[in-house]
Amino acid sequence: MKTIAIYSIKGGVGKTASAVNLSYLASLRGDPCLLCDLDSQGASSYYFRISPSRKYSSEKFLKGKNRMYEHIKATDFEGLDILPSDFSYRNLDIELSEAKKPQKKLRKNLDALAEDYRHVFFDCPPNLTLLSESVFSASDIILVPLIPTTLSVRTYAQLLDFFNEHGLDRSKIRAFFTMAEKRKSMHAEIIEEHRSAPGFLRQVVPNSADVEKMGIYRAPLNAVRPNAAAAKAYRSLWEEIIAG
């Protein structure tokens, strides 16, 4: 089982779109895949047309395999399941702070899913909390989408600092550019400057109306418009990720 977090300190950088499309692409290979929607805004769940039910609490999330199992739902795409946001997030931070080894707690719960899923994705909330830390330590790869702007690149530097301060493994981080616009020379310059830097993926996801329309389709772009430029970019991006 490989665990992949999609994380950004800043909102609106295409994080959820990346989580939805990449987890869909992972499931296409026939290997079962789980997307955990940890973002309380529940955008991933929304993209898969899963409406929140308010019965569940974060307490249950941490109680291990069986509790987690009950709340997993199948998406309309074979081999791709989702743990909806309503139950998974809300008070996770509080729960984690009460656990003995909060950083390892999540990892331990996930081990129980190893037989069932080849890939587990986390769509993370855009902040730096105990939950983020727990996700970082539970993940094999941490994907960080960045808009090619100075501000966005700065948040990336902040993240690296955070890893250094907390003794986390920086080598798990893979940054990549999203929402890139060809016409903006600043975008091109920043991409040029960084894409070959260590820790960066080469593939860039272009800004596209198609990605924005995912909210209308309520499905992964790669499922609805596989030939759209952004969909192709996600496909190459996924290939680059699994190639290591």
Place this chain on the structure above:
Amino acid sequence: MNEPARMPGYQNTYHLDPADTDGVVFPAENRLPDGYRLETAETAVELRNYYDTFEWQAFDHGLAVASVGRNIYIYDLDSGRRITAARFAAPASFFASKLPEGALRSRLRGVSDIRAYGRLARIRVEQSSWKLLDSEEKTIGTLWLERWSARQREGAPLASIISLAPLRGYHDEFAALATLLLPESALPDESGLRRPFIAAMAAEGLEVGGYSSKIDLQLRADAPIHESALGLLRFTTEIMRRNEEGIRGSIDTEFLHDYRVSIRRARSILAQLKGVFPAEEAGRCARALKRVAAKTGELRDTDVYLLEEERFRSWLPEALHLGLDRFIAELQRRQKALQRSFSRYLASEAYAEFLREWGEFIDESRLPDPGQAPEAGRPTIEIARSSIRKAWKKVIRHGRRVSRETTDEELHAMRIDCKKLRYLLEFFASLFPNKSVLPAVGHLKRLQDNLGGFVDCSVQLEFLRHHLDRAQNRNPDVGLAAAVGGLMTVLHERQEKARCQFHKTFSRFDSDETAELFRNLTTHRDRLSQ
């Protein structure tokens, strides 16, 4: 993960009377509450060729195997859904090991590696499915309707099946709605796909689960032993005959194996139940059976070698693999020739003549003259008890006499004694309660495994030695000889190991506990049935 698990307490499958589907409205969408709707997902017609082994092992594992075009699928008999698929243009029969690498292959190898999967019936399946969507347009499950008809008789309906497949996380919601959509005439079917599958096979004249080489014959304790023994002989003969076609078709090695076992059983009945048949006739038949069996010995040995190929390879260093390949190639040629020759025999007038005489013998139900067969009229249970007791005592007596050296001859003889006892236990098992026979068989089996291991090694060593002798007279092939030598070394080691273990294994068999089991089994005591 992708397996459509059957939910406990949840009915996945319903059936409709096949003759009665035209007037049935399914699914009744107008009964759905607001916010839900159906979407037609798929309608398709396909021709399915169903496969299974001669012993229906896939069915016994709750699976159905079918090829559709150039694909092959495994279906779950409980839910009716496809479990896994592979690209494979299935021929009339194939081994699981010949499938492309993947989940389907490992699943079928788990069901049976040794038996071939043969094409059984071709079914025309008309499939329709609907997705049930909630107010978010999210699919919460799928409903399937399948109409099966026999390919042979155009259009003849065999079954109509409705199956329900909720998506994970939506079971309760889906189940409640699906009930509204079902026609009243739909009956829950606990058996899943089994009922239509059995009907489809019956349409081809096949009986699902209709073959097993195990003796499955209920004897009557008070019937004359002559009648019971004839029943057993007819049973083994039936098994023998049913395997002939598979031997001739060279489908897999188990046809010949079962064929040989039935002959051995028949010979064992004739030899061990003394005074039940006129001695002269029984002796003549036993010799005739022996002659048939003798024609199969080398063929079986060759089969065993070819089955063991991978194990043998693992014993040898890579430097000898080329030699082993040539040895195996030679065996394959030999196997083909022997198979052809025995198949010719099965089609011959000589074999037909043997069957005629043998058939006359087992069809003659009149009690023989008491002068020639003094025991024939005695109750079956008495003979069962006395013959088992005698055979058991013989095993104990001979076992205790085996020398410290445990010679080949001693162990070969022991093995035969054990086998005789085992056969008797199997013949008469239906007369005793399971709880008294099964432990006795279990104890005996451990001893037989030890002896079997020993004798198999020595038979194989002998076979290899013979092969080397013969090879000397032709073009000597050094690589091949070295490989054979390597195999002999390992076999010899194993044989000696089995030899060393005999006394320990036997003393475990020769225990108070086993003695008690056999005494209970062979003594007439009413307290047993308390």
